[in-house]
Each structure stands twice: as structure tokens, then as C-alpha cells.
Amino acid sequence: MxxxxxxxxxxxxxxxxxxxxxxxxxxxxxxxxxxxxxxxxxxxxxxxxxxxxxxxxxxxxxxxxxxxxxxxxxxxxxxxxxxxxxxxxxxxxxxxxxxxxxxxxxxxxxxxxxxxxxxxxxxxxxxxxxxxxxxxxQKRQTCRAANSRKEKEKEKDQDLEAIEESRVVV
Structure with missing residues (x-):
């Protein structure tokens, strides 16, 4: 060892x-x-x-x-x-x-x-x-790519929540 x-x-x-x-x-x-x-x-x-x-x-x-x-x-x-x-x-x-x-x-x-x-x-x-x-x-490209993926995931989650709320209301 x-x-x-x-x-x-x-x-x-x-x-x-x-x-x-x-x-x-x-x-x-x-x-x-x-x-x-x-x-x-x-x-x-x-x-x-x-x-x-x-x-x-x-x-x-x-x-x-x-x-x-x-x-x-x-x-x-x-x-x-x-x-x-x-x-x-x-x-x-x-x-x-x-x-x-x-x-x-x-x-x-x-x-x-x-x-x-x-x-x-x-x-x-x-x-x-x-x-x-x-x-x-400017941040390094790997950090920028990771942040952009997180932001896209958050936007998708928000869009899904908005769609679910609109279904519940109707």
C-alpha cells in the first residue's frame, strides 16, 4: 500500500x-x-x-x-x-x-x-x-452549462405546476 x-x-x-x-x-x-x-x-x-x-x-x-x-x-x-x-x-x-x-x-x-x-x-x-x-x-463553460440545465429544469417544473393548477381550477 x-x-x-x-x-x-x-x-x-x-x-x-x-x-x-x-x-x-x-x-x-x-x-x-x-x-x-x-x-x-x-x-x-x-x-x-x-x-x-x-x-x-x-x-x-x-x-x-x-x-x-x-x-x-x-x-x-x-x-x-x-x-x-x-x-x-x-x-x-x-x-x-x-x-x-x-x-x-x-x-x-x-x-x-x-x-x-x-x-x-x-x-x-x-x-x-x-x-x-x-x-x-464570466464563469467557466462547465459551470454555465450546469446552471443553464438547472434553470431549464426549474422552468419545466414551474410550467408543469402551472398546468396542474389550471386543470384543478377548471
């Missing part, structure tokens, strides 16, 4: 730990400052620029490894993690540094305030991600 699983065990803990580490390392490298530009020495500026490019390249490599690890192990990334990763070039989206964001409302003249979307565009590849702001998140 195998060991009984504890109530607090997480399957694939090493894979989750690896994904978390890769994300933290990519975030750290992407957020590194580009170096001080107080000195007027051109060689230092070139070295600082080269090191920031290599740090962003290494950050992108970590994000690529993170995505491949999650795909191979069939583990879903959390939405907050997915929102900060460009799905086109695997760069980390940092507001003001590697991405820019704006509000957009494509409804008729912007009359519908619930139709506002946050548009995040990547500076590296020009990719655009859109996130609805005020709209409630």
Missing part, C-alpha cells in the same frame, strides 16, 4: 517551485536599474547599456523557460502572472519600462462605462493585451 496523502500536500510541488523561482528571477533581472549616468564617461554608459540589455535578455530567457515548464507539466499559470508576461515575445511587462498602458472604450462614443478595457502594449514587439475593467468575469 502507498502512503496516504496528507490534506496539505500539493501535487507537483517541485514544478510549482521552479515556476515561482523563474518568475521571481525574471522579475528581479527586468527591474534592475540601467546604471548610473552621472559620470560623463562614454565607456561606462556603453557598458551599462550592454548589461541592461543582457539582463532583459536573461529575463526573457527565464520567462521562456517558465512557459515551457508550465506547458510540459500541464500546469496553469495564475492570471496575475499571465497579465505581466507578453505572450508574443516572452518579455516581462513592467509599466513605464517595458510596456505602456491606456484605457480604451470602443462602445458608441464611450457611452457604456462597463465596456472600458485596459490596453497594455509591449515596447519590445508591439504586442497588445486587453483586459476588461468593470465587467464581471
Amino acid at each position: 502507498g502512503k496516504p496523502k496528507g490534506s496539505g500536500s500539493v501535487p507537483n510541488r517541485p514544478v510549482y517551485s521552479r515556476i515561482s523561482y523563474l518568475y521571481q528571477a525574471a522579475t528581479y533581472l527586468a527591474s534592475q536599474s540601467k546604471g548610473t549616468t552621472n559620470d560623463k564617461d562614454i565607456t561606462q554608459d556603453k557598458q551599462a547599456l550592454g548589461s541592461s540589455r543582457s539582463e532583459h535578455g536573461l529575463s526573457r530567457r527565464f520567462i521562456t523557460d517558465l512557459r515551457s515548464t508550465s506547458l510540459k507539466s500541464q500546469i496553469r499559470l495564475s492570471p496575475s502572472m499571465k497579465h505581466t508576461i507578453c505572450k508574443f515575445c516572452d518579455s516581462l511587462l513592467i509599466e513605464g519600462e517595458t510596456s505602456s498602458s491606456s484605457l480604451e472604450n470602443r462602445s458608441k462614443g464611450g457611452k457604456k462605462p462597463w465596456a472600458e478595457t485596459l490596453v497594455v502594449s509591449c515596447h519590445a514587439c508591439g504586442g497588445v493585451k486587453r483586459f476588461p475593467l468593470q465587467a464581471p468575469r
